[in-house]
Amino acid sequence: MESAIFTAVEQNNYNVVGVMSGTSLDGIDLAHVNFTFSEGWNYKILTAETVPYPESWQKILAEAVSYDDGRLKQLDKDYTRFLAEVISEFLSKNSIFDTHAICSHGHTIKHEPEKGYTLQIGNLPELAKLLNRKVICNFRVQDVELGGQGAPLVPIGDELLFPEYDYCLNLGGFANISTNPKGERLAYDICAVNTVLNSLAQKLGKPYDKNGKLAASGELNKELLEELQKIPFYGLRPPKSLGIEWVNKYIFPLFERYDAVPSLLRTYTEHAAEVIANEFRNSSGEKVLVTGGGAFNRFLIEEIRRRTQTAVVIPSAEVVNYKEALIFAFLGVLKMRGENNVLSSVTGASKDHSSGVIFQP
Structure with missing residues (x-):
């Protein structure tokens, strides 16, 4: 043995x-x-x-x-x-x-x-x-x-395969972040992303909101934005993780009073960008590697960039699309x-x- x-x-x-x-x-x-x-x-x-x-x-x-x-x-x-x-x-x-x-x-x-x-x-x-x-x-x-x-399990790969980045941000069904501020890796879920955005786009007969164009065309709903920002999860300290049950309980019920899907897309995208950007230490010398399907959502990325001085880096499409599969291979x-x-x-x-x-x- x-x-x-x-x-x-x-x-x-x-x-x-x-x-x-x-x-x-x-x-x-x-x-x-x-x-x-x-x-x-x-x-x-x-x-x-x-x-x-x-x-x-x-x-x-x-x-x-x-x-x-x-x-x-x-x-x-x-x-x-x-x-x-x-x-x-x-x-x-x-x-x-x-x-x-x-x-x-x-x-x-x-x-x-x-x-x-x-x-x-x-x-x-x-x-x-x-x-x-x-x-x-x-x-x-x-x-x-x-x-x-x-969860999350990907951070061991961030630590050993992508050590040159201050943060690794994955924008999949949920946004999660991984960072090593004081020699100890921290990682946690931030908010829902594509579980919400895809669900809204599907109401308009689209599988997803390509490049965030539908969201960009919508009107910001300030009342809904304020309600979203008050969700208790955002105030919790890590470790913390999210599942679809959380979305069904806290996110979708807030949408029920509103009909305009582009407005909901716009408001939720801005909300997600705000919550995500709040996780960076906002230093102009730092870099965040962004992967997952949300990295292709131009409107979301622009909204994140607008809110931070941290350099937002989108790698090759191969790494964007397959980083999680790559890291589960590495876990094995x-x-x-x-x-x-x-x-x-x-x-x-x-x-x-x-x-x-x-x-x-």
């Missing part, structure tokens, strides 16, 4: 696939990545793709938060089979024959860390059997069991090495730890 652990740690070159499905339900991100270690970690994204969800799966995943235990159990099996098909197609299409592991996040259905509970479907042992590959998955559960928020590599991949300073768990479950085919 000792020699196996020693071999894993001594190895410094890994070929893995990271798989991520986010709360915005736009699809499954897959990234084939090579990691090398030599006085620090380096990565190369060899190929990457987003496989959009069919409408039927989008509907199921959006409704699943209200499923009972029996339906969730069946959904977990069905989704694991669906995920295996998507991953198999990606491997076959890109002629990926040799991998050290498939590192998969699964899809979050419920996230209630304050109740000691988080559920990601698609993390069953069958995934390894169906793919006939080693699978590393279920990265959040152990952290919640250790008293943590189970660290798990294989028996090294910590979750930071207690970020999640509030009782200790740093090496999270995830390894399934052999």
Whole structure:
């Protein structure tokens, strides 16, 4: 056993696939990545793709938060089979024959860390059997069991793969930020972004608000803006994290009194920009790396830039789109090495730890 652990740690070159499905339900991100270690970690994204969800799966995943235990159990099996098909197609299409592991996040259905509970479907042992590959998955559960928020998990990648930035900001279904102000990594969710903006755009028959054009055309609703700014979550200290339940409870009910969707888009975008910009120390010498689908929302980015002196950096489209898949691939590599991949300073768990479950085919 000792020699196996020693071999894993001594190895410094890994070929893995990271798989991520986010709360915005736009699809499954897959990234084939090579990691090398030599006085620090380096990565190369060899190929990457987003496989959009069919409408039927989008509907199921959006409704699943209200499923009972029996339906969730069946959904977990069905989704694991669906995920295996998507991953198999990606491997076959890109002629990926040799991998050290498939590192998969699964899809979050419920996230209630304050109740000691988080559920990601698609993390069953069958995934390894169906793919006939080693699978590393279920990265959040152990952290919640250790008293943590189970999120965010990406900051270990920010720390080791993107050390040149003062902040890493991800604009996905939710905005989350990662920073290291005093030699200790902090990261937490800030606010909802695409879960809200996409939902509003869909009322106008659009999958999302491209470049924020609809928001830019709307009128600012100052009354709604003030209501949004009073939401209690913004005053909490980290660690803190968000789920769709929070959006359903605190955001959507505030919209019910208003009909003009472009105005709602405009107001919520300005609100999100304000809340996000407040997280920077506002120094002209600092840099924030922005990734996630929201990085392409020009209006949102302009509104953030307007409110801060911190340099807002948008990297290559590849990094914008696939940073989370890249880092879940990296979490799997660290798990294989028996090294910590979750930071207690970020999640509030009782200790740093090496999270995830390894399934052999």
